[in-house]
Amino acid sequence: MTGAALRVEDRGDFVLATLDRPEKRNAIDLAVIDALHELCASLEAHPRTLVLRGAGGAFAAGADIAQLRERTAADARAGINTRAFMRVHALPMPVIAVLEGHTLGGGAELAYSADIRIGTQSLTIGNPEPGLGIIAAAGASWRLREIAGEGIAAEIVLTGRILSGDEAFAAGIVTHLHADGDAAFATAVAIAKRVAALDPAAVQASKRVLGAPRSAHPQVDLTEQAILFDSPEKHRRMTAFLERKQQR
Structure with missing residues (x-):
């Protein structure tokens, strides 16, 4: 698929x-949101690891303010960006975001929807929405707290603090930090290749249990494991492991 956005x-x-x-x-404008929904539909039907990045030295400087200014209360309740970012987060395989330069507002919230975030020294990330008379309502208020903890999340969401790449790494918002976008993308590719070598069913089950609420554990883990224990792929991979071990 190829689109302008x-x-x-x-x-x-x-x-x-x-x-x-x-x-x-x-x-992020409506064309980007529509394209994200189209992409998600494809990856829901045919699960693959997704790598997200931005062109031109920035990930995403926020939502398109010209469009955002014209949105109404009904648009807010519809959750235009929220629904798209939730769908990205719920994709069956891992989502990896390469964050370079401006990653602000809605762009930051799209980044928070990824499972793994890789940053660069040029990264600036945060949620300045209250300065525009709105709140960060597309994931920052709940997802950032889970990623970085209550204190950092509160300072970003309540004060509009913008973090540098080094600060985002220290806070755990990004788990890798590189000098530039090429190096960050190379790390994303290496991670995606590592995932590709694993059993897709086990990766998808791991993502489901990782996203399950605390109250669902350990039953959700045991249910997923029971399915995998009976799978031919589990038997094949374990047999191959044991045969390699015997040959050493």
Whole structure:
């Protein structure tokens, strides 16, 4: 799939989706949201690891303010960005975000929806929405707290604090930090290739249990494990492991 707002490429071990509005620092407009829904529909039907990045040295500088200014209370209740980002987060295989330059507002919330975030030294990430008379309502208020903890989440959401790449790494918002986007993308590719070597059913089950509420454990883990224990792929992989061990 190729679109003006979101370029989607099949890279074999993963799907690469690039936010491609560099003249707007990849601000998220309705065209991007529609493209994300189209991409999610494809990955829900045919699960693959997704790598998200932005073109032109930025991930996404926020939502498109010109469009956001015209949205109404009904639009807020519809959760235009929220629903798209929740769908990204719920994809069956891992989502990896490469964060370079401006990653603000809605762009930060899209980044928070990824499972793994890789940053660069140029990264600036945060939620300045209250300065525009709105709140960060597309995931920051609950997802950021789970990622970085109550204190950092409160300072970002309540004060509009913008974190540098080093600060985001220290807070655990990104788990890798690189000098530039090329190095960050190379790490994303390496992670995607590592995932591709695993059993897809086990990866998808791992993502489901990781996202389950605390009250669902341990039963959700045991249920998923019971399915995998009876799978031919589990038997094949364990047999191959034991045969390799015997040959050493």
